[in-house]
Amino acid sequence: MSNHVTYTEQELVHLLRNRDNQAFSYLYDNYSGALYSIILQIVQENELASDVLQEVFINIWRKIESYDALKGRLFTWMLNIARNASIDTLRSKNYQNSRKNQELGDHVHTGGNGQTLQPNVDHIGLRKTLEKLKPEHRVLIELAYFKGYTHEEIAAIENIPLGTVKTRIRNSLLQLREYLK
Amino acid sequence: MDLQHYISSGVIESYVFGLLNQEERMEFEQLCATHPELRAARDAFELQLEKQALAQAVEPPAGLRERVLQSIEVSGPGFSDANPPLAPVRSMGWLRAAAVACMVLLLGSSVLNVYFFSRYKLYSARYDQLVASQLQMASANRAMQTRLQDYESALGHIKNPGMIVVKLPGVNSSPASLATVYWDSQSKDVYLMVNQLPRPAASDRQYQLWALVDGKPVDAGVFDIGDGLLKMKNIPRAQAFAITLEKRGGSPSPHLDALYVLGKVSA
Incomplete structure (x- = not known):
């Protein structure tokens, strides 16, 4: 392991673009835990999360050219790859379930106690702070961040105005930010 | 636009978590590029x-x-x-190139194997031929050496100044025959050179040299016709030499009807 070596983010990106395996190992050693945590919070299943994490690192390796430092930090870019991959996996998996069990979609967003999934990740990251939100705010974050629905979709699902969805989500995020400190 | 209000509106967090729509996102990125405070606030949250x-x-x-x-x-x-298009070429390129290189090397190696094996077989056959002819030449050389030694020793005896030369001309019944006796006056050794004698009609017959000592024939040995000088028995004293054809192995006394050559030792 190359934990004793530290790269600046710029160096790391540069090395990754030059297909430096050492830099990739460093990236894995330093960020796999954080990204695994983020994936786990969304897919809530260890084995599935491992598969997603592998896919995420392969995507990072493949798409590093398209990373734009002007738009955000490397970690933010990786976080969003991880989040999108997790949601995609969940959707392709849930798609099969939802054919048999149409109420799953309703079930998840019917309120505060709609958590039918494994509870083992509730104590980490953003999920841990969710419980501090009001139930009507919590469900919006659940749908937007953890399920990947657009504001328009959420407005339709929850039957509330789009402006309200947007405001509630932004306020919730500001609240969560405080809890994240 | 009130930037402070914008910054604290939750738009930064929404952007970072990827929750803005296309339009909002582009607006945010544009504002970031022109407003360092917004960029700094975003960095801080990230x-x-x-x-x-x-x-x-x-x-x-x-x-x-x-x-x-x-x-x-x-x-x-x-x-x-x-x-x-660039990356895949770089990525799979060296693997594929290595595989192709391996195939080419393997193919080349196989072709060379066949080529070298045929060359090997050719040269191996040539080598065997060379060894055989070398052996032949060596044995021929040995034979020549032996004959040369024979001639040299014969010549040595003939050149010896103490050698008495006795010519044995053919008798009436065999006028073409001729033999020469070289008799060492010191050691009394007798050497015979067959100049001309008919080959015996039957293989059970053999020529015999006789020394005539005071009128009596003394056996000086039997011989077959050959090249060079034949060493015969030591004869201390003799007045003449003669050759008769006898049964193989020789006789105790000569059959004079089979006399071929006779010569006196000159005094």
């Missing part, structure tokens, strides 16, 4: 989020690291959206 995520990291399964590192080596550098 850093906070990263620190928090690192602090809340969950160790992935142990075997996964190996799997991931292997998968990027197997899939290679892959491709990026920025330059799709």
Whole structure:
């Protein structure tokens, strides 16, 4: 392991673009835990999360050219790859379930106690702070961040105005930010 | 626009978490480029989020690291959206090139194997021929050496000044025959040279040399016709020499009807 070596983010990106395996190992050693945590919070299943994490690192390796430092930090870019991959996996998996069990979609967003999934990740990251939100705010974050629905979709699902969805989500995020400190 | 209000509206957090729609996102990015305070606020939240995520990291399964590192080596550098055609060429290129190079080397090696084997067979056959002819020449050389030694020793005897030369001309019944006796006056050794004698009609017959000592024939040995000087028996005293054809192995006394040559020792 190359934990004793530290790269600046710029160096790391540069090395990754030059297909430096050492830099990739460093990236894995330093960020796999954080990204695994983020994936786990969304897919809530260890084995599935491992598969997603592998896919995420392969995507990072493949798409590093398209990373734009002007738009955000490397970690933010990786976080969003991880989040999108997790949601995609969940959707392709849930798609099969939802054919048999149409109420799953309703079930998840019917309120505060709609958590039918494994509870083992509730104590980490953003999920841990969710419980501090009001139930009507919590469900919006659940749908937007953890399920990947657009504001328009959420407005339709929850039957509330789009402006309200947007405001509630932004306020919730500001609240969560405080809890994240 | 009230920037402070914008900054504290939750738009930064929404952007970072990827929750803005296309229009909002582009607006935010544009404002970031023109408003350093907004960019700084965004950086601050990103850093906070990263620190928090690192602090809340969950160790992935142990075997996964190996799997991931292997998968990027197997899939290679892959491709990026920025330059799709370039990366795959670089990634699979060296593997494919190595495979092609191996195939070419293997093929070349096989062809050379066949070529060198046929050359080997050719040269191996030539070598065998050379060895055989070398052996032949060596044995011929040995034979020549032996004959040369015979001639040299014969010549040595003939050149010896103490050698008495006795010519044995053919008798009436065999006028063409001729033999020469070289008699060493010191050692009394007798050497015979057959100049001309008919070959015996039957293989059970053999010529015999006689020394005539005071009118009596003394056996000086039997011989077959051959080249060079034949060493015969030592004869201390003799007045003449003669050759008769006898039964193989010789006779105690000569059959004079089979006399071929006769010569007196000159005084």
